[in-house]
Amino acid sequence: MTRFAERDALKRAAARHALGLVAPGMVVGVGTGTTARHFIAGLAELAAGGLRVSAVATSLASEVALSAAGIPVVAGELAHPIDLAVDGADEIDPALRLVKGHGGALFREKMVATAAERFVVIADGSKLVERLGATFVPVEVAPFLWRHTARRLAALGATCELRGGAGRPYRTDNGNLIVDLAFPAGLEDPERTAAEIKAVTGVLEHGLFLGLATGAIVATREGLRLLGSVAG
Ligand code: 5RP
Secondary structure, eight states, X not given: OOHHHHHHHHHHHHHHHHHTTOOTTOEEEEOOSHHHHHHHHHHHHHHHTXXXXXXXXXXXXXXXXXXXXXXXXOOTXXXXXXXXXXXXXXXXXXXXXXXXXXXXXXXXXXXHHHHBSOEEEEEEGGGBOSSSOSSOEEEEEOSTTHHHHHHHHHTTTOEEEETTTTTSOOOOTTSOEEEEEEOTTOOSOHHHHHHHHHTSTTEEEESEEOSOOSEEEEEXXXXXXXXXXXXX
């Protein structure tokens, strides 16, 4: 098995385990990315077998997949909390703090995570880190004067890169840009960095998800690791 296939099998194992948390009638927040795609595939099978749930999608891509599976997708009109949100992550630290957004959907992902009563992360073991900032922290910014916003973000001690490059910038589902921040030594104090990023005018949201995940299902070669509270 190639390394890619092995990681994909682990992502699928984590996603499949999360399906056990879904109950009839729930409003389920559904994530974005390759791990979340396995969760959507499983939800589609359950729906085909008669399970009735509705979903809040964290991206247009996930919305299309959910709709294709006949799962009703709700958005702006949702007045009550999401029962359960399930999504992947790019980094998970021992305190269940996350970096998310490498797939570009961080704004809606954070909206869904904050609106959910339970937010369970699904991932393969490569996402476990001792300290956040091992990769990069995506930040969604308004296109207006974005270079000015990026300069202020760089002043926080980060290397900034516009996703896609200035010639063909990546656009989020919300029509905004993403600036990826790399912190050479990682994040000593993620809460402080999160507050500093959020204080920059022009920033709409960042990929530090702190105090949001209630549990995580992490699939490793040695088996499933359940972190935090995962039970239904
Ligand atoms: C998208 C995300 C994804 O959850 C994250 O990038 C993990 O992706 P994958 O499951 O493909 O490894 O935050 O914005």
